[in-house]
Amino acid sequence: MTSSSPRPFLWLNNDLLPADGPALTAQDRGVLLGDGLFETMQLRNRQVPLLEAHLARMEEGCRILRLPAPNRETVQAALDRLIAANNLTDGSVRMTLSRGTGPRGLTPPAKPHTTLLITTAPPSEQSATPVRLHVSTQRRDRQAVLNRVKSISALPAILARMEAREKGADDALWLTHEGEIAEATAASFLALLDGQIVTPPLSAGILPGISRGRLLSAGLCKERSLTEADIPKLQGAWLVTALSLTPVAAIGTQELPLQPEQTSRLRHFLHDGQ
Structure with missing residues (x-):
């Protein structure tokens, strides 16, 4: 209790x-x-x-x-x-x-x-219900030094989240200037593609997430470059933080399968196996 x-x-x-x-x-x-x-x-x-x-x-x-x-x-x-x-x-x-x-x-x-x-x-009373993502009009600079740290300077993320809400989405998905998928405003991005759970590499200008690193070390996902063109091919997606794993229901107008068995397996590893 x-x-x-x-x-x-x-x-x-x-x-x-x-x-x-x-x-x-x-x-x-x-x-x-x-x-x-x-x-x-x-x-x-x-x-x-x-x-x-x-x-x-x-x-x-x-x-x-x-x-x-x-x-x-x-x-x-x-x-x-x-x-x-x-x-x-x-x-x-x-x-x-x-x-x-x-x-x-x-x-x-x-x-x-x-x-x-x-x-x-205290624990959040909100359940990790599936979210809808908006592809942000902001673009991530892959070389920016703040990508590598959890900076308290959060204005870019705040503005991206506000833009997403204005578009009827829950969160924003950042792309790099080269069109690669990076991450959400406060979470690492996982995707199911060709039957394999993958996550963008650090070279996409993303934060080295703790949960993301654990999944990679355990062999539960692999690094793979993803682009906006891959979104229609995704068989599922998740946002992952130290506190939660949240299924993605849609990216823009592209609806995604929720993959409950994969979600359960990932949650068990991340939160029940500690």
Whole structure:
């Protein structure tokens, strides 16, 4: 059974604080400039089962963005205290790391003092019902450095999601300038093509998703370049994140089979086998 305290807490830098009170300063570069990274992780039985993988990805993002990475032992201790304070058994955890405060302007301080914010949430009551995707008019630059990190600068994804909603879809599917399928606004893309589950390669300018990587390592999917011309040939598709696997019912006007047996198999591996 999952429960939460009447007044939930968050973790900020070195301490627990009430989640409904003021926390970040007005000078924090994460707030002002989107200068930072985040990880969203699954919480099961009061533990984050894939914490090491998420921390490794954040550390790589810190290397790319020239940010001091958080200490792993410090993060684990903070998680233990926060999960206990919120009396949460299952749900999700979001860890946000910004460059902290700095002088006015774009140039960061020579020695940043990062801000580490950790929050929790109970399990979502929304079921992973099939979604419809709109092919975004935005195009993904395969060489953009932010493709490789979970940046808190989310405006392109927000605008793409808004465009999709205006078209009557639930989410957007990004293509590269070369016409390759990349990913959705906040999820990796899987497809069933020629009887094989495939996912676009990292060279398509996508985030190295944790769940995507697990499926590849287990041999449950393979990397394959996909283009918009492949959409009518797809025998099924899914969006996958650390928290969910969602079938795709349609891409644009192309309806897709839902493949319930494949969905069940993938969900079991991703969420029941941890």
